[in-house]
Amino acid sequence: MIVIKEAVKRFLDVNVLDHVNLTIEDGDKIALMGPNGAGKTTLVRSILGFYHLDSGSIEVDGLSPIKMRQRVLTNISFIPQTPPPIKLSLTELIEYVAKSSQVVPQAIFEEAKRLDLALEQNLSKPFFKLSGGMKQKMLIAIALAKKSKMLIFDEPTANLDPKAREKFYNLLEELDAKTSTIYITHRLEEVESLVNRKIYMDLGKVVEDERV
């Protein structure tokens, strides 16, 4: 469960998060929407402990994402729109995830297969040299294998071809009811059947929070 109280984050004297109050329950499936610059990514990055708030608080299962970052991140997987330029090869990345998150490599291979990611042929390739869609598939496979309590996707299907998109949605439909998901999206129609909550932000504020 995530509890956000009066969260304020300022960049260059602008309240990019402007007194945001929000409670995300276990199992919530959320479409997070709003115009460019509304503060969606900043909110998610604050939940992940990438940003210090200027005031207010965020707690993830009672823990501060800043003070207890590592523990918070064991339960949350974030799949950014533009994956980071990781230099590790896929073999090294799988080994790293296996060690740091107690995931068996086999689980990552299985999820990759379900997403049609040709993992075996690319094991020696550095992650950053994969295509955009392959990178996204790899991160999604890791997130699913980790069985994170919360999955956060920033424009999840931006780099996926139509077939991969369909597979991705099928996998998400199979998620445990207790797993929470946040989809930052401009295309509600793509996630509408997967969500129980639609949250709209504008100018750093939550302007609508609709349960469906």
Ligand SMILES: Nc1ncnc2c1ncn2[C@@H]1O[C@H](COP(=O)(O)OP(=O)(O)OP(=O)(O)O)[C@@H](O)[C@H]1O
């Ligand atoms: N590190 C930063 N330094 C300065 N300004 C920032 C920083 N990160 C975000 N901002 C500003 O905060 C505002 C909100 O950005 P944010 O990325 O949260 O918006 P968003 O709702 O995710 O937008 P989009 O739909 O375009 O991805 C923007 O005006 C952006 O320029």
